[in-house]
């Protein structure tokens with residue numbers, strides 16, 4: 175079906191009541207058609223994991239500290255040997271052209287303005303080269319394996335040439351979770367936004383016998399395996415990071431396979447419903463990978479205190495997903511930059527009140543564990 179959703183007009187000054195990431199989510203519904211909002215907002219199944227990603231943060235309490243010197247304080251950090259101004263990156267979020275004509279190009283401009291790491295999705299609505307051009311901040315490319323290696327490799331080569339400095343290989347949704355909310359909303363991805371990067375993932379289903387399952391022998395038969403990770407390592411000098419690990423054993427297997435980092439992620443609650451909140455999983459994954467391995471987390475990061483808690487429980491940095499699309503829908507690049515500024519400001523306030531002048535000072539001793 176050929177159809178498209180209207181792009182709503184953006185505001186060009188940030189109103190005084192837009193002061194938190196939840197404000198962006200609340201307002202965003204007025205800036206996009208409701209099926210598009212539902213596509214972005216919703217989670218899998220009954221949204222148990224989606225809700226838990228948020229509620230688990232509020233169960234964690236912090237200790238405050240007093241009279242700490244902040245003269246030399248900073249949020250600067252290094253990931254994979256690359257320098258970051260602060261430990262918050264923009265998560266790969268597909269199809270941003272749904273809410274803004276410039277889509278990921280505007281997001282990249284905001285990343286540049288706020289010196290924020292950017293992760294471009296394979297399913298971006300703009301060409302990965304044009305997105306890369308707009309920012310001097312570290313930029314990583316999120317790779318979905320294509321259904322043949324030649325096409326996967328072509329994407330990798332394009333990402334290398336465009337200056338992306340890591341490959342984030344997302345592996346947690348070889349098949350979409352149950353998207354009941356999206357189904358009920360009637361949302362359909364317009365043909366012009368399917369993906370600007372040529373993608374062979376949407377091939378027609380292969381012929382199956384009546385005894386075969388469309389899931390097992392159909393879709394899952396196309397899914398990558400560990401052999402594909404080994405193959406990818408041999409093709410590129412870029413560090414590989416696996417996104418979508420939720421089990422400590424998979425984390426150890428990723429290390430054995432030679433990857434350089436992991437994103438603890440449940441795809442923002444959009445994949446398997448009933449997965450724990452990522453913040454609940456983080457300590458066991460950190461334990462499995464050891465102290466020095468690069469570990470990131472996403473899912474439900476909406477406050478500076480959430481960033482702080484993730485760092486205290488073992489993350490080196492976090493990714494923020496949905497709020498970037500809400501901010502893009504409301505105020506374009508200005509909105510995304512403002513959203514990032516709010517989050518950075520909140521992190522600095524939290525560090526100040528918890529007595530942590532650097533990220534290295536943030537650890538489990540900052541968490542109140544009850545009496």
Ligand SMILES: Cc1cc2nc3c(=O)[nH]c(=O)nc-3n(C[C@H](O)[C@H](O)[C@H](O)COP(=O)(O)O)c2cc1C
Nearest residue numbers: 265266267268295344441442472473474494495496
């Ligand atoms: C609308 C939407 C599209 C997404 N597209 C991708 C994608 O193309 N690749 C990917 O690895 N993750 C994708 N994700 C998952 C995000 O990268 C991230 O894991 C998740 O949004 C984090 O949770 P949060 O939204 O609560 O911050 C998408 C998430 C949303 C909401």
